Amino acid sequence: MGMTLFDKIWDGHVVADLGNGFVLLHIDRLLLHDLSGARALQEALAKGYPPAQPRLAFATPDHAVSTAPGRTEETFAPGAPLVRGMRESTARFGIRMFDLGQDGNGIVHIVGPELALTLPGTTLVCGDSHTCTHGGLGALAFGVGSSELVHALATQTMVQRKPKRFRASFEGAIPAGVTPKDMILHLIGEVGTAAGTGHAVEYAGSAIRSLPIEGRLTICNLSIEMGARTGMVAPDDTTYQYLAGRDYAPKGALWDRALAHWRTLPGDPDAAFDREHVVDMARVAPQITWGTSPEHVIAVDRPIPDPATGPEDKRAAWTAALQYQGLQPGKPIEGTKVDWVFIGSCTNSRLSDLHAAAAIARGRRKAPHVTAWVVPGSERVKREAEAEGLDKVFREAGFEWREPGCSMCIASNGERVPPGQRCVSTSNRNFVGRQGPGARTHLASPAMAAAAAIKGAIADVRKL
Amino acid sequence: MEKFTKVTGVAAPLMRQNVDTDLIIRIERLVDNTGRKGLGAHCFEQLRLRPDGSENPDVVFNQAPYRDAPIILAADNFGCGSSREGAVWALMGMGVKAVIAPSYGDIFYNNCFQNGLLPVVLPLAEVERLAEETRAAPGNARVTVDLETCTVVSPTGRTIAFQVDGRRQHAMLNGLDDIAQTMSRQDEIAAWQAADKATRPWVWL
Numbered sequence: 317m318g319m320t321l322f323d324k325i326w327d328g329h330v331v332a333d334l335g336n337g338f339v340l341l342h343i344d345r346l347l348l349h350d351l352s353g354a355r356a357l358q359e360a361l362a363k364g365y366p367p368a369q370p371r372l373a374f375a376t377p378d379h380a381v382s383t384a385p386g387r388t389e390e391t392f393a394p395g396a397p398l399v400r401g402m403r404e405s406t407a408r409f410g411i412r413m414f415d416l417g418q419d420g421n422g423i424v425h426i427v428g429p430e431l432a433l434t435l436p437g438t439t440l441v442c443g444d445s446h447t448c449t450h451g452g453l454g455a456l457a458f459g460v461g462s463s464e465l466v467h468a469l470a471t472q473t474m475v476q477r478k479p480k481r482f483r484a485s486f487e488g489a490i491p492a493g494v495t496p497k498d499m500i501l502h503l504i505g506e507v508g509t510a511a512g513t514g515h516a517v518e519y520a521g522s523a524i525r526s527l528p529i530e531g532r533l534t535i536c537n538l539s540i541e542m543g544a545r546t547g548m549v550a551p552d553d554t555t556y557q558y559l560a561g562r563d564y565a566p567k568g569a570l571w572d573r574a575l576a577h578w579r580t581l582p583g584d585p586d587a588a589f590d591r592e593h594v595v596d597m598a599r600v601a602p603q604i605t606w607g608t609s610p611e612h613v614i615a616v617d618r619p620i621p622d623p624a625t626g627p628e629d630k631r632a633a634w635t636a637a638l639q640y641q642g643l644q645p646g647k648p649i650e651g652t653k654v655d656w657v658f659i660g661s662c663t664n665s666r667l668s669d670l671h672a673a674a675a676i677a678r679g680r681r682k683a684p685h686v687t688a689w690v691v692p693g694s695e696r697v698k699r700e701a702e703a704e705g706l707d708k709v710f711r712e713a714g715f716e717w718r719e720p721g722c723s724m725c726i727a728s729n730g731e732r733v734p735p736g737q738r739c740v741s742t743s744n745r746n747f748v749g750r751q752g753p754g755a756r757t758h759l760a761s762p763a764m765a766a767a768a769a770i771k772g773a774i775a776d777v778r779k780l
Numbered sequence: 781m782e783k784f785t786k787v788t789g790v791a792a793p794l795m796r797q798n799v800d801t802d803l804i805i806r807i808e809r810l811v812d813n814t815g816r817k818g819l820g821a822h823c824f825e826q827l828r829l830r831p832d833g834s835e836n837p838d839v840v841f842n843q844a845p846y847r848d849a850p851i852i853l854a855a856d857n858f859g860c861g862s863s864r865e866g867a868v869w870a871l872m873g874m875g876v877k878a879v880i881a882p883s884y885g886d887i888f889y890n891n892c893f894q895n896g897l898l899p900v901v902l903p904l905a906e907v908e909r910l911a912e913e914t915r916a917a918p919g920n921a922r923v924t925v926d927l928e929t930c931t932v933v934s935p936t937g938r939t940i941a942f943q944v945d946g947r948r949q950h951a952m953l954n955g956l957d958d959i960a961q962t963m964s965r966q967d968e969i970a971a972w973q974a975a976d977k978a979t980r981p982w983v984w985l
Contacts, residue, residue, distance in 0.1 A: 331965070331968055331969055331972045332965055332968050334947065335947065336945055336946045336947040337945065338945070338947050340962060340965060340969075342969070342972055342973070342976070344983050351807075351810060351811065352863070352864075363959070365959065365963075368969075371984075371985050372984075372985065379807075379811075380811050394808075394811050394812060395811060398811070435982070435983065437980075438983060443863060444862075444863055445861065445862050445863040445887055447863075459863040459887055460863060460887065460890070461863050461864070461865035461868075461890060461891035461894060462865040462891075463781075463865060463891065463894035463895070463957075463958075464890060464891075464894065466959065467958050467959050467962065470959055470962075470963070471959065471962045471963065471966075471969065472969065472973070473962060473969055475958045475961075475962065477945070479886075509798055509857060509860060510798075510856055510857040510860070510883060513857065513883055513884075513885070513886055514886060540887075543857065543860065543885065543886070544886075545886045545887060564985060566982035570981060570982045571982075573981070573982065574980075574982040577979075577980065609798050609800075629797075630797075632796070633796065633797055633798070726807055727807065727808075728807040728808060728810070728811050729811075735831065745800075745802070745861060745862075747800045747802045747803065747861060748802070748803055748826055749802060749803070749806065749826045750802050753826065753831070754831060
């Protein structure tokens with residue numbers, strides 16, 4: 317029987333079979349951010365384990381830094397010791413750090429692909445659940461906790477159990493107004509937030525093949541929101557064109573060797589999956605979440621679900637979610653007044669996301685009662701956007717243009733949606749309190765978020 | 781990690797699905813660096829406390845029999861979401877030794893086994909029955925979770941078997957960390973890396 321993309325990368329990285337289904341897996345790349353990475357380095361040191369391969373580790377502060385224009389690490393004072401600690405420990409071991417304001421700085425999952433630290437066929441870990449993002453380039457990437465990260469730093473390996481394989485195929489042409497964010501939210505709505513638990517997901521099908529890399533990264537980013545620690549797309553010519561010439565991509569003869577290897581990675585035609593799900597793209601519309609789990613999602617033209625008619629085992633959760641969100645079942649979600657709009661995060665802060673949002677904002681003005689933020693994903697995204705004048709487009713529409721960072725996706729940096737206020741956000745989690753205590757989050761695509769800012773309410777981007 | 785062999789005590793029924801790690805511990809508490817032990821005071825704060833800071837009496841952790849419960853009963857997908865290991869530290873800081881649920885977020889599940897918090901997997905019907913037996917005798921019901929025998933004993937004395945990976949069971953019973961074990965394989969790792977440098981030199985920066 318043939319092998320999947322996942323099997324090929326996994327099997328190629330097994331250093332030792334530990335028995336009971338566990339293996340010692342080699343890790344090719346470690347990415348460190350200011351919350352988990354800086355502390356893992358300190359903890360490894362305290363335990364007497366210096367980093368095994370410092371040249372394969374890279375650091376960028378993103379979680380606990382302000383994104384206010386002109387910020388330094390001191391702007392959000394509680395995060396300053398983390399950034400300084402990262403500077404000291406990375407310098408000590410020769411780990412490359414992309415500091416605030418430098419090219420290469422930004423959200424760790426934006427920076428990895430952008431610099432080609434992420435390569436097809438590599439294994440990559442980071443102390444962050446959205447590490448699955450990097451699978452968009454055909455890497456086996458997954459999030460780990462602090463202890464596992466210390467293990468990876470100290471040994472360049474992980475003790476892992478092989479997950480099952482799940483293929484999610486998106487078939488058909490992508491309808492107007494539908495973006496990669498809508499595709500993955502629609503899938504999560506169909507299969508639920510626990511469907512991918514214990515599985516490695518491979519995204520396939522004609523719609524995935526037609527997507528540029530940035531869209532594939534968005535799709536893979538939300539793998540963890542359906543329970544899967546890792547999600548990936550087989551590399552193809554789109555992947556190779558994206559990587560060619562980037563900072564850490566191989567060059568010259570080494571590129572040719574790498575390319576020959578990468579072309580062997582896609583799964584064999586007869587490879588088997590433990591679970592399959594097919595999404596018919598004709599059924600996918602622009603999505604918006606209504607509740608407090610990413611599976612609480614509907615097409616924007618649908619009414620807010622009624623717990624009384626929902627699945628019996630979900631009724632209590634739906635009722636609690638509607639209460640937290642301040643919504644009435646059966647009413648249209650379109651037209652629900654919003655207070656905040658956040659365009660950013662490792663899900664949707666790449667240049668193509670900003671293009672999509674700017675296309676809606678251009679020549680329009682946000683509703684007076686809305687505060688709208690645009691937080692580019694990296695220093696490079698910011699510079700490229702400014703070179704195109706996108707910052708001007710957003711400012712003229714009344715949006716704030718900010719510095720790169722995780723910002724209001726995680727609210728670990730003083731940037732929060734106030735209690736009780738409603739935010740349309742391009743981020744990945746609508747959990748209770750995620751964007752701040754009492755904050756009400758509606759996940760959507762960048763175009764949908766921009767449309768909400770203009771209308772001052774949840775809006776169907778297809779009608780603008 | 782802390783050794784775990786057996787715990788007997790009150791089980792708090794938190795019978796919700798998708799209890800995410802943001803709900804278990806807010807991210808700000810991990811920025812503040814209050815230390816792992818200090819996180820227990822903030823565990824489930826968004827559930828336990830009302831906006832004015834007072835305790836919400838409707839929440840199981842604020843009810844007398846369950847206030848110091850060493851076991852939590854929950855529905856599917858407990859610990860989903862963020863990779864923050866602080867969620868495990870906060871639960872342990874609150875005195876929780878074991879969770880019983882039908883399924884867990886993968887990263888949270890791994891993090892439990894790095895620290896000595898036992899995540900027991902039982903079918904939802906079994907967890908619900910444990911909750912019912914507990915509620916039927918509030919204050920008196922006790923549940924035992926035994927990792928050596930891989931059994932749960934219910935408040936009415938029923939014995940229910942559960943499964944756990946043999947490697948993880950051994951490590952938790954003995955309080956073993958993975959790093960020391962992996963360090964003993966440094967020669968194998970070095971040999972793998974030497975071969976890989978020849979076949980995939982572009983990976984090695």
